[in-house]
Amino acid sequence: MTNTPQNITRRQLLRGAALVPVAGALAACATPASKAPASSSAAPVATSAANPFGVAADKPLEVWIFDGGFGTAYAKDIHQPLFKAKYPKAQIKIESTKEITKVLQPRFAGGNPPDVIDNSGANAMDFGALAQDGQLQDLAPLLDAPSWDDPNVKVRDLLDPAVVEIGTYDGKFAVLGYVNYIFGVWYSQKVFRDNGWQVPKTWDEFLKLCETIKKSGKMAPFTYAGKFPQYLYEPLLTMAAKIGGPEVLVNIDNLEDGAWTAEPMKQSAAAWAEIGAKYLMEGTAGLDHVQTQTAQNKYKVAMLPAGSWLENEQKTTTPADFEYGMFPLPDFTGSDKMPYGTLHTSPGENFIVPAKGANPQAGMEYLRAMLSKKAAGDFSELVRTVSVVKGAGEGRQLSPGAASASKAVTAAGANTVTYRWQTWYGQLKDEAIAATGELMTGGLTPDKYLERLQKKADEIKGDSSIKKFKR
Amino acid sequence: MLFQRYRRGLFITAFLAAPVTLYLVYVISPYIQAFYIATTDWRGVSATPSFIGFENFTRLFSDGIFWKAVRHNAALLVLLPLLTIVIALFFAFLLNVGGGSGGREGVRGSKLYRVIFFFPQVLAVAVVAVLFQQVFRPDGSGMLNGPLMALGIEPIGFLSNPGVAFWSVLGVMVWQAVGFYVVLFSAGLASIPRDMFEAAQIDGAGRGSLFFRITLPLLWDTVQVAWVYLGILALDVFAIVWVMTDQHGGPDFSTTVMAAEIYRNAFSYFRFGYASALGVVMFFFTVGFAIISLRLSRRERIEY
Numbered sequence: 001m002t003n004t005p006q007n008i009t010r011r012q013l014l015r016g017a018a019l020v021p022v023a024g025a026l027a028a029c030a031t032p033a034s035k036a037p038a039s040s041s042a043a044p045v046a047t048s049a050a051n052p053f054g055v056a057a058d059k060p061l062e063v064w065i066f067d068g069g070f071g072t073a074y075a076k077d078i079h080q081p082l083f084k085a086k087y088p089k090a091q092i093k094i095e096s097t098k099e100i101t102k103v104l105q106p107r108f109a110g111g112n113p114p115d116v117i118d119n120s121g122a123n124a125m126d127f128g129a130l131a132q133d134g135q136l137q138d139l140a141p142l143l144d145a146p147s148w149d150d151p152n153v154k155v156r157d158l159l160d161p162a163v164v165e166i167g168t169y170d171g172k173f174a175v176l177g178y179v180n181y182i183f184g185v186w187y188s189q190k191v192f193r194d195n196g197w198q199v200p201k202t203w204d205e206f207l208k209l210c211e212t213i214k215k216s217g218k219m220a221p222f223t224y225a226g227k228f229p230q231y232l233y234e235p236l237l238t239m240a241a242k243i244g245g246p247e248v249l250v251n252i253d254n255l256e257d258g259a260w261t262a263e264p265m266k267q268s269a270a271a272w273a274e275i276g277a278k279y280l281m282e283g284t285a286g287l288d289h290v291q292t293q294t295a296q297n298k299y300k301v302a303m304l305p306a307g308s309w310l311e312n313e314q315k316t317t318t319p320a321d322f323e324y325g326m327f328p329l330p331d332f333t334g335s336d337k338m339p340y341g342t343l344h345t346s347p348g349e350n351f352i353v354p355a356k357g358a359n360p361q362a363g364m365e366y367l368r369a370m371l372s373k374k375a376a377g378d379f380s381e382l383v384r385t386v387s388v389v390k391g392a393g394e395g396r397q398l399s400p401g402a403a404s405a406s407k408a409v410t411a412a413g414a415n416t417v418t419y420r421w422q423t424w425y426g427q428l429k430d431e432a433i434a435a436t437g438e439l440m441t442g443g444l445t446p447d448k449y450l451e452r453l454q455k456k457a458d459e460i461k462g463d464s465s466i467k468k469f470k471r
Numbered sequence: 472m473l474f475q476r477y478r479r480g481l482f483i484t485a486f487l488a489a490p491v492t493l494y495l496v497y498v499i500s501p502y503i504q505a506f507y508i509a510t511t512d513w514r515g516v517s518a519t520p521s522f523i524g525f526e527n528f529t530r531l532f533s534d535g536i537f538w539k540a541v542r543h544n545a546a547l548l549v550l551l552p553l554l555t556i557v558i559a560l561f562f563a564f565l566l567n568v569g570g571g572s573g574g575r576e577g578v579r580g581s582k583l584y585r586v587i588f589f590f591p592q593v594l595a596v597a598v599v600a601v602l603f604q605q606v607f608r609p610d611g612s613g614m615l616n617g618p619l620m621a622l623g624i625e626p627i628g629f630l631s632n633p634g635v636a637f638w639s640v641l642g643v644m645v646w647q648a649v650g651f652y653v654v655l656f657s658a659g660l661a662s663i664p665r666d667m668f669e670a671a672q673i674d675g676a677g678r679g680s681l682f683f684r685i686t687l688p689l690l691w692d693t694v695q696v697a698w699v700y701l702g703i704l705a706l707d708v709f710a711i712v713w714v715m716t717d718q719h720g721g722p723d724f725s726t727t728v729m730a731a732e733i734y735r736n737a738f739s740y741f742r743f744g745y746a747s748a749l750g751v752v753m754f755f756f757t758v759g760f761a762i763i764s765l766r767l768s769r770r771e772r773i774e775y
Contacts, residue, residue, distance in 0.1 A: 109517075109518065111518055125741070129515060129741035130516055132514060133514060133517040135516050227631070227717040228718070283610035283616075283628075286607075286608065286628050286630055426739055426740045434718065434721055434723040441628075443633065
């Protein structure tokens with residue numbers, strides 16, 4: 001009779017292991033348990049003009065802010081106090097993260113998402129997936145509600161119309177872009193003035209300017225965030241729309257046959273490939289946005305394509321007299337479909353209210369507060385950018401870059417274009433990023449480049465598992 | 472008698488209960504669930520994914536990028552162990568046996584080198600990745616391109632040229648792995664009886680024959696272990712590629728690997744069902760590799 005371990009047979013060991021409660025294993029699931037959805041869509045209290053969504057005065061509100069280029073101070077110091085002043089009894093919790101998906105995707109799967117999310121940044125959640133699963137609150141009531149400041153003006157009338165277009169998924173307005181991103185070519189007004197360089201109005205002038213800068217030996221003419229070629233397909237697409245009209249981009253968004261290989265796209269791709277071959281700063285392909293933008297701040301390169309967030313992003317490295325300026329894409333031919341000054345603008349910093357959250361009414365009310373003149377104006381000043389609320393920047397002290405971008409928007413008037421395929425079809429975006437890098441470094445000819453993107457677009461069109469959108 | 476048997480079982484169960492439960496809950500159960508998720512169209516946010524059978528698997532066969540990733544993993548599977556083991560054996564031999572006349576001494580300063588070689592192993596993978604981003608910078612601030620440009624040579628796009636980027640990744644992985652295997656092989660060398668080397672030297676063997684006739688055959692077991700470890704490293708490489716390369720596996724998907732594609736499909740396209748299907752395929756590749764390597768390594772040992 002021994003008790004040495006040798007006496008334990010494998011059979012006994014397995015039997016012992018079987019005694020271990022297996023139930024615990026089943027309780028830990030990566031897949032969601034389908035739970036009866038909380039029926040929170042009905043307003044808990046009666047609605048009124050002052051309280052259009054029927055917000056319960058004491059129900060807590062949970063807000064998640066993307067902690068990116070704009071920081072989180074604007075939510076804590078501008079938006080929260082405004083909401084709190086109206087609903088002093090409500091507990092309001094502002095949380096922030098750089099990793100929206102990692103933090104919040106499990107909460108959606110678990111059926112308890114927060115009430116407001118700033119779904120932005122490189123790790124934002126996929127809007128298509130959220131829309132497909134009915135996770136987004138319909139924000140139409142917000143558009144039709146009276147504005148925070150004036151009961152006679154609807155929220156809809158305060159907003160840039162692009163906000164509603166861009167925020168609509170499946171015919172439902174569900175995503176509120178808060179910042180108006182304005183795209184163009186950015187330069188130092190001081191450098192241009194000191195060297196007598198003129199903002200080019202036509203593509204020929206642009207090429208001549210590049211040549212002049214190159215010959216001057218003072219700096220490289222052009223660069224872009226080589227590691228992130230989406231910075232370059234932006235002007236390429238905008239110029240194609242300028243040549244062939246906004247429908248060039250609409251066709252691409254709608255995955256139409258031959259949309260990428262259309263003539264305006266060919267002209268634009270060939271034009272930018274020439275820039276890639278002749279006028280790029282050395283090493284561009286391997287540098288990221290911060291490195292190239294900092295090179296511009298150090299006067300190593302004259303121009304780069306970017307959006308109106310640039311000035312705020314670079315505030316720590318920009319010399320005091322740098323004087324950011326932005327110009328729209330030059331005329332490509334004398335017969336471009338759209339006039340000089342045409343801009344690509346796109347609402348960004350996307351706020352959503354989850355449909356299955358605990359308190360969607362307060363979520364919408366919070367957005368309504370954000371769209372007040374005071375909130376939007378304070379925001380613009382704090383983060384040096386342009387908000388989507390019309391006239392919110394009036395009478396405010398704008399920095400040179402923001403002023404230049406605002407002026408360009410006013411000059412463009414109704415001549416603005418935009419595209420949405422990159423948020424709708426992530427796979428196409430990654431393919432375009434990869435291919436654009438190749439185009440600019442000479443690995444792909446303009447024709448091969450467009451053929452490759454057309455092929456990917458066709459592939460997505462034929463893939464039944466990918467939800468399709470139309471505009 | 473019966474009580475004794477029972478008590479022993481209880482004793483074992485008491486010890487095993489906690490670890491086996493944890494293992495079942497956190498390892499086995501997610502594995503099984505991944506197989507289930509692979510047969511659904513789950514996009515990560517829905518509470519009720521619907522079953523779509525083997526659709527994800529049929530889709531996967533025409534996914535060019537995934538197969539590109541598989542090819543990169545296959546290339547790593549061959550090259551990473553080969554290069555690492557050759558370099559590590561060479562260093563281990565020099566550090567332990569290859570020095571001068573004695574035959575049992577390393578080259579001068581070998582103790583210091585041993586420490587230096589192990590340094591990369593101590594660094595976290597993410598640190599190594601960020602470090603090499605700087606080393607590989609394409610402009611004058613790059614550690615490699617700076618000197619090249621000073622000599623008037625065109626800078627090399629180590630990470631920005633799709634034809635070069637894969638080799639940069641391989642280089643970093645070898646750089647990081649070599650140190651550990653130098654130590655492993657040194658330990659193996661230490662267990663080879665000294666008289667073998669002495670006998671061989673008396674018979675007139677030079678460094679070359681010492682290595683190929685004595686060291687390598689007697690280290691063969693250790694080399695096989697290294698091969699399996701490095702093979703697994705090559706199959707599940709992720710962090711280096713994701714952190715170091717442009718566009719996470721780029722440029723133009725030239726460095727992407729299976730794990731990166733799984734991550735991309737799950738967390739940037741929100742196709743959790745499809746990503747799980749890729750994971751299942753990767754699982755079978757890994758199991759296949761394990762089986763093959765176990766079969767091939769069944770070989771008679773040299774007893775000494």
